[in-house]
Amino acid sequence: MNENILLEMEHIKKEFPGVQALKDVSFQLRAGEVHALLGENGAGKSTLIKILGGIYPANSGAIRINGTPVTIASVQDAQKNGVSVIHQELVLVPHMTVAENIFLGREPTAPNRAVDFKKMNAEARGILDSFELDILPDGEVSSLTIAQQQMVEIIKALSFNARILVMDEPTSSLSEKDVGFLFDTIRKLKKNQVGIVYISHRMSELKRITDRITVIRDGEYIGTKETATATNDELIAMMVGRKLTNYYTRTYGEPGDPVLEVRNLSDGKLLKNVSFELRRGEILGFAGLVGAGRSEVMKCVFGIDPCIEGEILVDGKPVRISNPEAAMRLGIALVPESRKTEALFPEQSVMFNITIKALKAFIRGLLVDTDKELAITKEYVDTMAIKTPSYAQTVGNLSGGNQQKAVIGRWLATKPRILILDEPTRGVDVGAKAEIYAIMNELVKQGVSIIMISSELPEVINMGDRVIVMSGGKITACLPREDLSQEKIMQYATQLTV
Numbered sequence: 001m002n003e004n005i006l007l008e009m010e011h012i013k014k015e016f017p018g019v020q021a022l023k024d025v026s027f028q029l030r031a032g033e034v035h036a037l038l039g040e041n042g043a044g045k046s047t048l049i050k051i052l053g054g055i056y057p058a059n060s061g062a063i064r065i066n067g068t069p070v071t072i073a074s075v076q077d078a079q080k081n082g083v084s085v086i087h088q089e090l091v092l093v094p095h096m097t098v099a100e101n102i103f104l105g106r107e108p109t110a111p112n113r114a115v116d117f118k119k120m121n122a123e124a125r126g127i128l129d130s131f132e133l134d135i136l137p138d139g140e141v142s143s144l145t146i147a148q149q150q151m152v153e154i155i156k157a158l159s160f161n162a163r164i165l166v167m168d169e170p171t172s173s174l175s176e177k178d179v180g181f182l183f184d185t186i187r188k189l190k191k192n193q194v195g196i197v198y199i200s201h202r203m204s205e206l207k208r209i210t211d212r213i214t215v216i217r218d219g220e221y222i223g224t225k226e227t228a229t230a231t232n233d234e235l236i237a238m239m240v241g242r243k244l245t246n247y248y249t250r251t252y253g254e255p256g257d258p259v260l261e262v263r264n265l266s267d268g269k270l271l272k273n274v275s276f277e278l279r280r281g282e283i284l285g286f287a288g289l290v291g292a293g294r295s296e297v298m299k300c301v302f303g304i305d306p307c308i309e310g311e312i313l314v315d316g317k318p319v320r321i322s323n324p325e326a327a328m329r330l331g332i333a334l335v336p337e338s339r340k341t342e343a344l345f346p347e348q349s350v351m352f353n354i355t356i357k358a359l360k361a362f363i364r365g366l367l368v369d370t371d372k373e374l375a376i377t378k379e380y381v382d383t384m385a386i387k388t389p390s391y392a393q394t395v396g397n398l399s400g401g402n403q404q405k406a407v408i409g410r411w412l413a414t415k416p417r418i419l420i421l422d423e424p425t426r427g428v429d430v431g432a433k434a435e436i437y438a439i440m441n442e443l444v445k446q447g448v449s450i451i452m453i454s455s456e457l458p459e460v461i462n463m464g465d466r467v468i469v470m471s472g473g474k475i476t477a478c479l480p481r482e483d484l485s486q487e488k489i490m491q492y493a494t495q496l497t498v
């Protein structure tokens, strides 16, 4: 089947200082095809598509589009060749408006050559409407939720009418509804013979939307399979180089006394009368649709946002948590949802990022104990299996999934008694997910209590002792383990929204 080949990337090599990110990768895309790139965190997926998108030059190799060799030395070159990329890390400019972001570098101008804001906003309005997005074109991007930002990023890429569209983890923070919407859009694009490169760690999504799957491992091409006939086991074995047994590790114990009680919490905005308790040694899942208020609850508990009404008790005693430092002193840690905006110091080293909270919490005075710093870094780079050439590596240069692992490692290093994880496995590969589950299980065995917010239902179902479901800022159910099913959770998750 050689017909309709839209894109060929051949023998691509790319080296970063200390890392051979791509050793010799070839990739082919047909017109009208959705072709997945699959591989572990750090395998080289984003690097390959950044080369296609003109972000990095390759060290060697060739790119052909419709059979013609092309040089892609810049984002503009990529666009000229009909390539549009939705990057894994959101690259919208936060303090510009939605419309300015969509039209960045190609703003409509008035006859006097000034930017025609009216026209730009009207055009943006048209695009947003055609995608049924309830977003204001002249609102600042920074005021949008992460899911909304991701949708803006997606429609921006679509508005270029690209022949080749690349999506690097486009669904990582989308709601099920938005995912459905994105997939409808993808199907339409396929009919118009657009070729789509699709990167995701969610195997179920790959099954739903892709035609072929190419696996890369450690910068090397492993193979290409037809989605219809490939099995999960086979793909995972190609990805990690071995069979993966025991995906969810969970040994259930008898949970102890309540360590955290939240009573009638309201934030004056979304949250109303939120009450729940977390017991010693349990995993309490928090399910719900994007926007249900799960992260908002945790931000109140962790002292990031004020709670207007309500009470929080730790170990049965009422506490006031007016900032994250106060929460940390009570043994609470929060791994936030968005590593890019809330968590990472991208310009700093892996060591700095992992030790920053632990050192602040445990070391008095100004002198940093380098041995301790090294020991903590080693422990959590190993525990989280973070792939990095050195501890001094700039964290922003790690692959997306490895950045996420660094953030989790940082909070584990504070040795919390109450660990709140907001979408901990987002963007993390299957092998690393299994490792995170095993670590969570180990922690609860040691008596740590964990809250896990997750939009992946199989994950809350398989890991939770109990699952709380939220909808429209309220708790709609608290389901015991025996009672958990995807249908039941979805029923309560949509209760107040439809």
Ligand SMILES: Nc1ncnc2c1ncn2[C@@H]1O[C@H](COP(=O)(O)OP(=O)(O)OP(=O)(O)O)[C@@H](O)[C@H]1O
Pocket (backbone or CB within 6 Å): 016, 017, 019, 020, 021, 039, 040, 041, 042, 043, 044, 045, 046, 047, 048, 088, 387, 388, 397, 398, 399, 400, 401, 402, 427, 429
């Ligand atoms: N700008 C950079 N400087 C140095 N090293 C880099 C840079 N970008 C990527 N790397 C390294 O190249 C390798 C491949 O990274 P890449 O981001 O392509 O992985 P990925 O397959 O997209 O992983 P993930 O699933 O985690 O997103 C990693 O070892 C990463 O640390």
Ligand SMILES: [Mg+2]
Pocket (backbone or CB within 6 Å): 045, 046, 047, 088, 168, 399, 400, 401
């Ligand atoms: Mg990536």
